[in-house]
Amino acid sequence: MAATLPLTLPASVVGEHRVDLTAKHSDGWAFMTSGVAANAAGETYALSRAVRYRRRDGASPDPFQMDFTYHLITRYAPDGTPTATALYGGATEGSAPTGLTEGSDFCLAVLADGTVAVSSKPGNTHLFSADLSRLVESWRSPWGWEEEKERNGDPYAFSIDVTPSGRLLCGVAEYGVSNWAGQVANLVALSEPGSTLGPGSKATLRAIATHDARSDRQKEADRYPHVVYDGAPVGGSNRPSPSLTEMVSTDDRTRFDYTGCKMGRPAAMGDDLFVVPVFGKTYRSGSRGQVFSFLLLDGQGEERGKLEGMHRYEDSPFTGFYWTVVGDPYRGRAFHLNRYGLYAWDADGRMRSRIPTSDAPFKALTNFLLMGCSPAGELLLVHQKQHLLLRVPVPEDLAGLEDAVRAALKAYGPGRNALKRQYAPVNWHWVDGTAPVHRH
Structure with missing residues (x-):
């Protein structure tokens, strides 16, 4: 059965900074969710960010006036009740990111031992205990202006996904790639069975694709000891071949179209099957109809085809920049949601379901972002305006996905109304004062 959960703000933050929950983004206030993950016990974690920036001359020591940037991880019981929040960040001048809040494109994963991993570009990884009470380990990579002072830092990965056996599928950034400045998302890497990621222990990653x-x-100095290929750290010509760019550039036309393309976040569809998005360049004038591929790779980096069936223009993920593909590694499936539809594939890359958002009642899907798939096989959809999480059970037969999504969207309204009676939200902000808050 579908379930609706509130993406909550801690009452302590709202009170400490006297947050005006009626403020708009144009007023310098923003609350957004960038990652959702679930564990086998049915608990859900959500990674959100709260930012306030007030345009003025000079900084104020008054917490009621201060700018701030907070990231928060909230843990939810299977019934949707918030049980704990990890809070990091704080008041800063100009709402500048600081400490653990530095980076971009944040994502969330639950490791096999229950540890919660937060990763962001260019290579930051932070580990929290399952109950969110402890910051277990932190590896940081220089970001922004820091990069000019400190070249390499101590990075791990910019994204982490977990296979059923507990292996880590990671995206890793590199320096010195082509003519790009700074670090670029460039490697797909996989941990070996039995290796661990924890306090003082970086699981060694074997690069499977460039x-x-x-x-x-x-x-x-640009080589990272924890990312290896052929027994040595990846660097220069010591790397997997052919590259992803070469895999998608099959003729002169596609070679031209994919010039300057970028790699998205890798997702696991099994212990030995992964999908990697590759997108062509974006243009200020609009990019709908630009090329993209969802490549399938095995654990040795061999191409196993593509996720088929999407039309380059009619199903374009470039409208709104919807790059995310999520995998269900326990059932060998993949899913993608963009402005034009919700798509599902089997392990062979065959499209098994396409739900157009132009059809009622599926127009409501355009309000959601697809952020994950639970071990139980539920799609995790986030409504960014109403700050709610919708869990959609996926049937074993993907041909029944349309009926499942229709039922979930029908149940969303009553579920939201029940939460409104419980939380009395202001401008769709759900404030919770019951779950303990652990500051890091």
Whole structure:
């Protein structure tokens, strides 16, 4: 049965900073969710960000006036009750990110031992205990202006996904790729069975794919000891071949179209099957109809086809920039949601369901972002305006997905109304004062 959960703000933050929940984004206030993950016990974790920026001259020491940037991970019981929140960040001048809040494109994963991992570009990874009470480990990569002072830092990965056996499927950034400045998302890497990620222990990653192999500018200092290929740290020509760019550039036309393309976040469809999005360049004038591919790779980096069936224009993920593909590694399936539809594939890359958002009642899907798939096989959809999480059970036969989504959207309204009676939200902000807040 579908379930609706509130993406909550801690009452302590709202009270400490006297947050005006009626404020708009144009007023310098923003609350958004960037990652959702679930564990086998049915508990859900949500990674959100709260930012306030007030345009004024000079900084104020008054917490009621201060700018701030907070990231929060909230843990929910199977029934949707918030049980704990990890809060990090705080008041800053100009709402500048600081400490653990640095980075971009944040994502969330639950490791096999229950540890919660937060990753972001270019290579930050932070580990929290399952109850969110402890920051277990932190690896940081220089970001923004820091990059000019400190070249390499101590990165791990910019994204982590977990296979059923507990292996880590990671996206890793590199320096010195082609003519790009700074670190670029460029490697798909996999941990070996039995390796662990924890306090003082970086699980070694074996590179299985390179997005862009043009690495003549790389130096010895640009190699990371925890990412290896052929028994040595990845760097220069020591890397998997052919590259993802070469895999999608099958003729002169596609070679031109994929020039300057980028790699999205890898997702696990099994212990030995992964999907990697590759997108062509974006243009200020509009990019609908630009090329994209969802490549299937095995654990050795061999191409196993693509997720088929999407039309380059009619199903374009470039409208709104919807890059995310999520996998269900326990059942060998993949899902994608963009402005034009919800799509589902089997392990062979065959499209098994396409639900157009132009058809009622599925127009409501355009208000959601697809952020994950639970071990129980539920799609995790986030409504960014109403700050609610909708869990949609997926049937074993993907041909029945349309009926399941229709039922979930029908149940969403009553579920939302029940939460409104419980929380009395202001401008769709759900404030919770019951779950303990752990500041890090």
